[in-house]
Amino acid sequence: MASLTARWHRSIQEIPQLQWEELLAEHANPFYRWSWLEALENSGSVAPDQGWQPLHLSLWRGEDNLIAVAPLYLKGHSYGEFIFDQSFARLAGDLGLRYYPKLIGMSPVSPVEGYRFHIHPDEDAQDITVMMLQLIDEFAARNNILSCNFLYVDPLWQPLAEAAGCAGWVNHQSLWSAEDQKDFSDYLAGFNANQRRNIKRERKAVSQAGLVVTPLTGSELTPELLVRMHSFYEQHCARWGPWGSKYLQGSFFKRLVDPALAQHVVLFSAHRGDPFAPVAMSLCVQDDCHLWGRYWGSEEDIDCLHFEVCYYAPIEWALRQGLHSFDPGAGGSHKRRRGFVAQARTSLHRWYEPRMDGLIRSWLPRANGLMEEEIEAINAELPFRTKPPELMV
Incomplete structure (x- = not known):
């Protein structure tokens, strides 16, 4: 041997x-x-x-x-x-x-x-x-x-x-698990009445701002879109000053169009007409069973947009794809009221x-x-x- x-x-x-x-x-x-x-x-x-x-x-x-x-x-x-x-x-x-x-x-x-x-x-x-x-x-x-x-x-x-x-x-x-949920209606049904109304109100605030959220993945990703995602990431980190946790270089985002990486990347683009001209975006990572939330940013301060782009749209997409769970990332006590368990x-x-x-x-x-x-x-x-x-x- x-x-x-x-x-x-x-x-x-x-x-x-x-x-x-x-x-x-x-x-x-x-x-x-x-x-x-x-x-x-x-x-x-x-x-x-x-x-x-x-x-x-x-x-x-x-x-x-x-x-x-x-x-x-x-x-x-x-x-x-x-x-x-x-x-x-x-x-x-x-x-x-x-x-x-x-x-x-x-x-x-x-x-x-x-x-x-x-x-x-x-x-x-x-x-x-x-x-x-x-x-x-x-x-x-x-x-x-x-x-x-x-x-x-x-x-x-x-x-x-x-x-x-x-x-x-x-x-x-925090972790959201699909359990026996089949669609977003099932997700909503698990909440008490007050929180169901709150989630509907938050989603409505985004639609009233004229925004639609479109998921983009795999061959739909373009270098320009990933450069835009890096810009959102930088803007979001800059809001927190020295505590902004900015770790990734722009060249890392550009690499995400490589087929070996793009198959795992999902961008949730918030836009007014053209999903390749977003006003906000989140970046998630997926495999056959799970979804992970990583980064987001926005050029407009729109009520509840963070919840839509980082939580609700990814959960809705995960349910359509038959994924088992969604890890939204570290921190944030507000996750607990939106379906995430400690x-x-x-x-x-x-x-x-x-x-x-x-x-x-x-x-x-x-x-x-x-x-x-x-x-x-x-x-x-x-x-x-x-x-x-x-x-x-």
Whole structure:
């Protein structure tokens, strides 16, 4: 049997696209596809001067047979993660430790559940997970790195990593699930009377402004449309000043017309006649089962337009396409009144300094219990019927 060789990569381009994709198979969402991660790197959106150094770990059987890969980044800050670890950074400072750089496993600037080590199905996933974590630990020790953090992990991979010593930290995000809904009327029927009237009023406000929302995807996308989307994205980020979370370069948006990416991109264009001349737009990402909301912007301040372009039109489209769920992105308590349920999201962590490791691990059970209570309290106040979410602690 051929021996195993580990390699570290400062660019995803060092790993053959075909072999990367063969490992992902049915496990991964579009945010872990080679084309998506390469577009982030090649556009300069994810790069050392942005505080993101790609540092992917691969495992090879023999010279040419890729059997596992871990998408990883060396981070000089905590922006673009949407898991707020300021308390960990403060603790490190109190202990006289250097918190950065840190290792991060996630799809950059995308708070999307699904992180895992991608392992060939013929390999023992538990053994390979243990081996790759040991390689990461050794790398961290050689380079005086304090922690490795896997964010928004795939619940199916989570037990393997926890069995190998990773500590779980629970946060939450919003999720709409189709359940037994077939169309937008079914969606509305799940709300109480007051919220049904409110949603109808909000949608009417957009139509009274003369706007129609049209979904565009695949071959309908044009370079000009994606440049326009980037402009909306920049305008929206600029509204929030230094807190605007502007991470993506214009060249990343231009890459989204590539067929491998365009098949997953859906633009919701709000327009007065020509969908290719929008006054507002949102960008979503889809696969065969799920929809994810990412970015939006508008050149006009129109009442309720954000709700229509970012929530109602995507939900209506998802129902027509037979999709199972819609993750609208991080933040926003207003999502809770529009069909979105609080769902647990787990991140997994390894700390390499014994004092810090011991303090955080002793704190986590209490913190996770409080998060469970918060999720239950949020969902108890929702103005619609829903099944209790499963908490994955």
